[in-house]
Amino acid sequence: MKAIFIARNGVTKCLPAGNVEPPAQVKAPSPAPIPAPASPPPPKKLAPPRDLGAKPVLMWVPATELHINQSYQRNVSTKRGQAVIKDIVAHFQWPLFQPITITQRDEAGYWVIDGQHRMIAAQQIGIREIPAVLLDNLTSAQQALAFAGINGKRVSVNAYAIHHAMVAAEDPLSARLAAICEKTGVSIPRYPKMATVSKPNETMAIAALKTAMRVHGDDALIWALRLLRDVYPDEPGMITATAVRLLSAFYAAYADFPIHDNTIQSVLLDKDLDQLREEASQRSTNSTGRTPWMIAALAEAYNEALPAGRHALPITQASLVGIGGRL
Structure with a gap:
C-alpha cells in the first residue's frame, strides 16, 4: 500500500493512500470596493478659429539672392551696425546663427525681413547658403509689419x-x-x-x-x-x-x-x-x-x-x- 506524507503544524503524518486529508482552504479576503471614477472637468471653451496666415517654409537660400528693402530696414552702415556685423564674423558658428526671415521679391530673389546683420556677416565669411524662414509673398506693408513685430516685441536678455x-x-x-x-x-x-x-x-x-x-x-x-x-x-x-x-x-x-x-x-x-x-x-x-x-x-x-x-x-x-x- 502506498503511503502519502502530509506535513501540518510542524508534524509529518503518514496516511494510507485513499485516506488523504485535503489541505485546508484559506479564504481570500474580500476585495476593497473600487470608488466610482470622478467626473471629468467640463471642456474649456476654445477660442474661435482665426486666420494664422500661410504656414512658413524652412529652407536654405543662396546668399547672392538676398536683398534689403530700405523702405523699412535699419541702416547697418552706422558704427553700431558695423560693430554688430564684425562681432558676428569674429565669432561665427552655426549653433550661434539664427535663421533669417525672408519673403519673395517680384523681380527675383528674396527680401530679408529680419536678420540683415547675420546675412551680411555670412556673406563676408563666404557662406554660400543661409538658413531662412520663408513667409510666402508678403507685400511691402506686410513686410514692414512683420519687421516691426519681430523686432519690437523681442525680449532682450539682460x-x-x-x-x-x-x-x-x-x-x-x-x-x-x-x-x-x-x-x-x-x-x-x-x-x-x-x-x-x-x-x-x-x-x-x-x-x-x-x-x-x-x-x-x-x-x-x-x-x-x-x-x-x-x-x-x-x-x-x-x-x-x-x-x-x-x-x-x-x-x-x-x-x-x-x-x-x-x-x-x-x-x-x-x-x-x-x-x-x-x-x-x-x-x-x-x-x-x-x-x-x-x-x-x-x-x-x-x-x-x-x-x-x-x-x-x-x-x-x-x-x-x-x-x-x-x-
Whole structure:
C-alpha cells in the first residue's frame, strides 16, 4: 500500500493512500470596493478659429539672392551696425546663427525681413547658403509689419542672465569672475534689481567687475570685494560700480605698500564714495584726471586715520595718472 506524507503544524503524518486529508482552504479576503471614477472637468471653451496666415517654409537660400528693402530696414552702415556685423564674423558658428526671415521679391530673389546683420556677416565669411524662414509673398506693408513685430516685441536678455549663461558655457572670463565672487562671498543676480530690494553682498556692477578684473587683475578685485563685504556686511546696495572701480584702482596703485585693514575700513565707514566722485568731477574735467584725484583723496584720508608709527602712503597724483579705469 502506498503511503502519502502530509506535513501540518510542524508534524509529518503518514496516511494510507485513499485516506488523504485535503489541505485546508484559506479564504481570500474580500476585495476593497473600487470608488466610482470622478467626473471629468467640463471642456474649456476654445477660442474661435482665426486666420494664422500661410504656414512658413524652412529652407536654405543662396546668399547672392538676398536683398534689403530700405523702405523699412535699419541702416547697418552706422558704427553700431558695423560693430554688430564684425562681432558676428569674429565669432561665427552655426549653433550661434539664427535663421533669417525672408519673403519673395517680384523681380527675383528674396527680401530679408529680419536678420540683415547675420546675412551680411555670412556673406563676408563666404557662406554660400543661409538658413531662412520663408513667409510666402508678403507685400511691402506686410513686410514692414512683420519687421516691426519681430523686432519690437523681442525680449532682450539682460547682462546678468548672459553672465550666468556664459559661466554655464565655461567661458574663461565669466568663469574667473564667478570664482572670484564665490571666494569673496559676493553674488551677482540673474536679473536687474533696485538697490532697495537687493540683498547684502549682492552687486549689480557686473561691467565694473569685469573692467576691474581686466585692468587691475584678480588680486585687486578680490581685495576690493572683501573690503566692501567686511565694511558693509548687512547693508544692501553697497558694492557699487564706483566702489569697485575706485578700490581696485587704489589697490593697484599701492600694491607694493602695506594697507592695514582696520584703517582702510574706518576710512570707508567715514567716506561717501559717491560724494567723493562728485567732488572729483568738479575738480577734473575728464575721467583720466578724476581717477588719480580720488585715489589721492582716499590715500590722504587713510594716512590721517593711520595710527602713529605706521608707514604712510605716498601721495603724488602725477604717479597715479597711469592707473586706468573710468570712475
